[in-house]
Amino acid sequence: MKFIHAADIHLDSPLHGLSAYPDAPAAQLRNASREAFSQLVERAIDEGVAFLVIAGDLYDGDWRDHNTGIFFSKEMGRLQRAGIPVFLLFGNHDAESEMTRKLTLPDNVKTFSARKPEVHRLDGLKVALHGQSFRDKAVTDNLALGYPAPVPGYYNIGVLHTALEGSAAHANYAPCSRAELHARGYDYWALGHVHEFQHWAEASHIVFPGNLQGRQIRETGRRGAVLVTVEDGQTAVERLYLDVLRWESVEVDASACVSMGDVARLVGQQLHALLAVDAQVPRAVRVTLRGRTPAHGALFGKAHELRAEVLGQIAAIGNERLWLEKVKLATEPVAERADIGARRDAIADLQEILDEASSDPEFLQKLRTELQPFFAKVPADVKEEVPLLAMAREGDFGRLLQQVSPALLASLMDGEK
Template sequence: MRSSNKLGGDTVRFIHAADIHLDSPLVGLAAYQDAPVETLRTATRDAFDNLVGEAIAEQVDFMVIAGDLYDGGWKDFNTGIFFVAQMGRLKAAGIPVYLLLGNHDAESEMTKRLALPDNVHRFPVGKAATFRLPELRVALHGRSFKEAATTENLALTYPDPVPGWLNIGVLHTALEGNSAHANYAPCSIAELAARGYQYWALGHVHEHRVWQEGASTIAFPGNLQGRHIRETGPRGALMVATDGAEIVSVERLHVDVLRWHALEVDVAQALDLEEAVRMAGRRLAALIEETEGDLPLIVRVRLTGATPAHGQLFGLEAQLRAEIVAQAASVSTGRLWIEKIKVETTPHDPAAQVAQRSDAVADLQAHLAQADADPEFLKSLQDDLLQLIGKLPLEVINAVPQLREIREGRLEALVRDTTPSLIAHVARAA
């Protein structure tokens, strides 16, 4: 059923989405032979397909896309053709779409060249414009990015609200310089509220946030589909319901097809590597139980805690990953993929206890404690390490900060960071 407004009432419902990044290329996953690359590669399309399906099933009045539909200079026109086909589905259902171009869209060839169905209305660049929907008494105000690096406060250029109507501002913005995202079109919550719009449909920040500032609801839906470990948890869009010129509800609409999860496993009580692995397996089993639905989970496991097993775990991330992948296979029916294992444990025995041993291990610890200030030692260490890393491809070296530091002769931090783990490993073997 269409919104009651279609039948003469005052209810309007619309979907607010942003940061879809269709066909966003994957980075780094090729290093894992067991990575679900095809599932990940199509995830942004599948999530968008879900979104369109929800819009049609719910028969919303319109959809708003607040920027970054595409992913920058990605030149595969099949991506654009897919979007056009999805817009055709909405057209057949009588659902208009109001599209704003964000910083990634400003870089995209598809943005400039592909003709869109006539149910898609694109906000112009250069000046804010208003789309009026008289039958709904709704006005949508927005201004697209002309250039990716748009750093002016675009919100100040938006028009006054239409009196007595529901006014929606559509804006791609970092909003007060969100530190996780480029500071594009910065503005403040107070400035947005001062425009007098009832709703601000924002894009650019990939995390879901909603503010109520006076009579204004200001919202980021977050991105539609998590693409890497920095985008964990449920993802999707917002379903907004109104009564006349008043926002009644803003509800999350989850449409993602897989989820990223950072799982911390405290292995303080583990006596050895085998026990730490079993603890990780139990946490993975609990994660499956705690997670509703049956979406695949991509998990980064962090082993933490001051543990007697620290020396055994040191430098064994590859073996640990294989062991924990096996644990994941035993507790789920293909829902879990282990993206990476991070060993962030600390020695169970503090340095002071090692120093009391009065043996070679204590002597080694004392020597390493001074090593980061010994130019001759650091130069010798660099020479040895360069023989190992000299055979690696340049792109691998550039991708790993520690390898770049070795090439540049900055080994002090490396020595300080690895000393506790090395001592724990040697102490256990001694």
């Protein structure tokens, strides 16, 4: 017996972080969640699964476009014609959705009640599915404690949308512990809400399949669902990779680079290697440069030039498969401050001035007074992406000088060579 377990589909939820760029794949961004869901349905049919479980957040909040629901019904119709039932549990985002309340679903879609735990039985397969949907967006009760005892002689599946022991990255909805889930005595727990794949093969198999399609740079790597095979009393869990546009974060160690050209070529090599896995899946990539490098001075303050160099590398690889989300510079200069201080020239004098300035209360207050009004106008959403601006907005000019000084000195020293 085989079934597919999916969760956190967020159908028609927009992908964030690329739309501002002229080379962004607009159509793929707009349709990614639908295409991934269609691939899920196609895989269910190809595998001949007994049923599909969706463990919450099919929709994405108070989304009023009924075309989203109509698309879901069309895909469910494909499964109905293939004789595949679907067991749908509503999560916190579904509880907000107008379609959850109003749209009539095809007959092969069975939902779980939000009033109390409900059991769906597949007597021919001897499978029992236990679940309770969210009534409201913020369910903070431990729903798992109310789930019924397993049906004797059946393969028992618990379906639950939960943070599970307070996942730090997600709201603490329907909190519970793995020990509490094991105590129910079920064979498998089909969970949703946490967007990263996790699997505990203990007394019960407890599984988060992760979200079906990454929607932003914080959701990197392969995404999809899981295929569960039950044979001779044993449960096997296999990941299915179904995302149609993948977010990647590439960390590049620029320690051996001496110029921007060296950095660009190294980035190009790592981006090319990225496509060695699932080359058919387009990537939206964030590149972060790290390391103590002689190229630091050549890179500092050259964000536009650096981005253009990386885009050039992507163009050479083929930008129908790669799109650049952002380039972040987190390198450090090779020259130590002590090395600079040992010199008897203007650069050493400048270091002394910068050192004194970063701890001079009168100078820092003057900077605050004159510059704060300008930094205060910078949009708040820029703060996270530009740490130096964040320091300025917060009035931390002492730390700002300490951050900028090494790069400025390194850049001047590179200019002497």
